[in-house]
Amino acid sequence: MSxxxxxxxxTLVQEFGRGWNRFWFTPSDGRVLGMIRILTGLSAIWxxxxxxxxxxxWFGPDGLFSVAATEQFVGGRTxxxxxxxxxxxxxxxxxxxxxxxxxxxxxxxxxxxxxxxxAFVWVVSLLWRAxxxxxxxxxxxxxxMFYLCxxxxxxxxxxxxxxxxxxxxxxxxxxxQVREGGSSWSTVALRLIQVxxxxxxxxxxxxxxxxxTWWTGVALWGFIGKPExxxxxxxxxxxxxxxLNFLTLGFVIFELAFxxxxxxxxxxxxxxxxxxxxxxxIGLMSGMLSFTxxxxxxxxxxxxxxxxxxxxxxxxxxxxx
Amino acid sequence: xxxxxxxxxxxxARLPSELVRTFxxxxxxxxxxxxxxVFLTSSSGATPFGSELVARLRSVMAPYLNLIxxxxxxxxxxxxxxPSDYDHSLAIQVMENGQPRGEAILLPPQEVGLGHxxxxxxxxxxxxxxxxxxxxxxxxxxxxxxxxxxxxHSAKQLEFIVNRTYPIRLDLVGLQGLNxxxxxxxxxxxxxxYLPGIELPQYSKKGEARDVVPIVKPPAATGGANDRLPGxxxxxxxxxxxxxxxxxxxxxGVPGSAPLFPASPPAVPSNSNPSDKKS
Numbered sequence: 001m002s003x004x005x006x007x008x009x010x011t012l013v014q015e016f017g018r019g020w021n022r023f024w025f026t027p028s029d030g031r032v033l034g035m036i037r038i039l040t041g042l043s044a045i046w047x048x049x050x051x052x053x054x055x056x057x058w059f060g061p062d063g064l065f066s067v068a069a070t071e072q073f074v075g076g077r078t079x080x081x082x083x084x085x086x087x088x089x090x091x092x093x094x095x096x097x098x099x100x101x102x103x104x105x106x107x108x109x110x111x112x113x114x115x116x117x118x119a120f121v122w123v124v125s126l127l128w129r130a131x132x133x134x135x136x137x138x139x140x141x142x143x144x145m146f147y148l149c150x151x152x153x154x155x156x157x158x159x160x161x162x163x164x165x166x167x168x169x170x171x172x173x174x175x176x177q178v179r180e181g182g183s184s185w186s187t188v189a190l191r192l193i194q195v196x197x198x199x200x201x202x203x204x205x206x207x208x209x210x211x212x213t214w215w216t217g218v219a220l221w222g223f224i225g226k227p228e229x230x231x232x233x234x235x236x237x238x239x240x241x242x243x244l245n246f247l248t249l250g251f252v253i254f255e256l257a258f259x260x261x262x263x264x265x266x267x268x269x270x271x272x273x274x275x276x277x278x279x280x281x282i283g284l285m286s287g288m289l290s291f292t293x294x295x296x297x298x299x300x301x302x303x304x305x306x307x308x309x310x311x312x313x314x315x316x317x318x319x320x321x
Numbered sequence: 322x323x324x325x326x327x328x329x330x331x332x333x334a335r336l337p338s339e340l341v342r343t344f345x346x347x348x349x350x351x352x353x354x355x356x357x358x359v360f361l362t363s364s365s366g367a368t369p370f371g372s373e374l375v376a377r378l379r380s381v382m383a384p385y386l387n388l389i390x391x392x393x394x395x396x397x398x399x400x401x402x403x404p405s406d407y408d409h410s411l412a413i414q415v416m417e418n419g420q421p422r423g424e425a426i427l428l429p430p431q432e433v434g435l436g437h438x439x440x441x442x443x444x445x446x447x448x449x450x451x452x453x454x455x456x457x458x459x460x461x462x463x464x465x466x467x468x469x470x471x472x473x474h475s476a477k478q479l480e481f482i483v484n485r486t487y488p489i490r491l492d493l494v495g496l497q498g499l500n501x502x503x504x505x506x507x508x509x510x511x512x513x514x515y516l517p518g519i520e521l522p523q524y525s526k527k528g529e530a531r532d533v534v535p536i537v538k539p540p541a542a543t544g545g546a547n548d549r550l551p552g553x554x555x556x557x558x559x560x561x562x563x564x565x566x567x568x569x570x571x572x573x574g575v576p577g578s579a580p581l582f583p584a585s586p587p588a589v590p591s592n593s594n595p596s597d598k599k600s
Contacts, residue, residue, distance in 0.1 A: 050437035078384035211401035222400030225488025
């Protein structure tokens with residue numbers, strides 16, 4: 001009996017270890033992560049540039065949000081912001097433009113690891129400079145940027161890759177092909193995005209179901225009824241109450257279904273295809289397009305890499321989905 | 322979820338070394354543990370597993386989570402159709418000798434279209450609205466913003482108003498159509514002014530017995546006390562409760578009490594125009 005127990009325990013531990021390693025560390029090529037890097041980077045550039053018109057008015061020496069006042073608002077939390085140290089207009093603008101350069105370089109994939117980290121630090125710094133302005137889109141942006149720092153986000157669709165291919169073609173770096181089998185760090189980054197996104201969708205669906213209007217199927221009117229805040233006016237939907245009910249309930253069901261069924265290989269393509277109209281639709285309806293596009297981008301971590309064109313000299317690498 | 326590589330893994334030949342995997346696994350575990358605490362202690366109580374223990378554990382992980390901007394509950398309810406979900410805006414009027422000086426400053430500015438800028442201004446107005454019912458916090462943002470505006474305009478006094486614009490009422494569309502007048506509430510109507518002998522701008526909310534809240538100097542930072550995130554424990558702070566910690570945590574408003582879609586239309590439709598005042 002005791003031998004059986006010991007044997008079972010050993011098997012359990014070994015299998016768990018194998019499963020853990022397989023889940024987190026199976027090397028994967030960087031196509032999906034490269035695509036997420038580009039989409040996230042473009043969103044980050046849009047996001048970052050949107051501070052431009054208000055930068056002086058908010059964070060300048062006589063701006064609305066002094067460092068001392070922000071510290072008071074934050075209330076002793078641990079945080080770090082490079083922008084707290086930009087105490088003159090010159091420093092502020094220099095810090096701002098340096099950050100933009102970092103984000104652009106991370107987006108195009110030039111020394112990707114280094115510039116991804118720097119871009120992340122700058123984005124979080126800007127957020128902590130005035131956290132009273134933060135919105136959900138900021139949470140998703142930082143989530144994606146943080147995980148892009150972990151993975152080999154510049155392995156594909158990047159300047160790094162282009163330069164590496166040229167070196168290889170020129171014969172100056174013949175051994176580089178050895179590294180093309182994929183990276184475990186890409187897998188770790190993708191897995192973390194997958195897990196985090198799943199948790200977000202579950203938490204959001206639960207939060208929605210705590211409100212009566214989501215149960216009664218009219219919650220989306222909360223967005224639609226503010227046409228001045230929407231990209232597309234959906235107020236015509238009041239003529240079709242069942243359609244409003246369907247869209248409202250359908251959205252919650254989609255969120256839950258995505259979080260659970262995306263882990264099923266058969267359901268995955270369907271959910272990924274569905275996610276585009278769902279998130280774009282909610283974004284157009286609510287005016288929160290930047291938020292919904294980033295959630296959509298996070299969901300792309302589940303995309304099979306076969307859906308993406310292989311880059312030049314692409315070698316066969318395991319796929320993580 | 323690994324599609325095609327089970328056999329290739331049998332030798333572990335393509336995996337990082339065991340030492341690297343062990344170290345990475347430890348970091349992944351710590352990160353996921355911290356993340357799970359965030360999800361278990363959402364400020365809106367969306368995940369009903371929060372406990373004092375979980376809240377304390379989260380406070381331990383708070384420095385790490387704060388540094389990477391992960392200390393947010395991520396439970397986006399999007400909209401409950403309650404007042405806290407409506408659009409908020411600021412209207413600030415610089416005063417001179419008790420009379421308005423120039424045009425009111427509207428935030429978001431009218432020329433700002435949809436997108437990040439507009440959302441940030443609306444978020445600022447929303448944050449102020451959430452703090453109105455909290456005597457310890459309500460003056461913080463108005464004096465911060467109003468004080469700086471007074472400096473910029475070399476003025477001594479301004480009126481600081483937070484407006485909340487209601488959406489088109491679905492239950493009235495049948496009666497009044499989509500062009501029904503939209504209700505606008507004044508969530509906050511306050512005065513920010515410099516008083517003789519006091520260095521910092523003073524905040525006074527209209528319609529209150531206490532006209533001036535004397536703020537001689539800013540309250541001292543709490544030195545990490547808020548890392549406990551009091552707003553994140555739904556048992557201590559039920560949905561709708563506003564706390565300093567919760568202000569940063571709650572992503573898209575908190576549940577309020579007044580429904581957008583009442584079961585039956587009110588006897589007197591709310592047709593007040595934007596200039597209507599409702600204290």
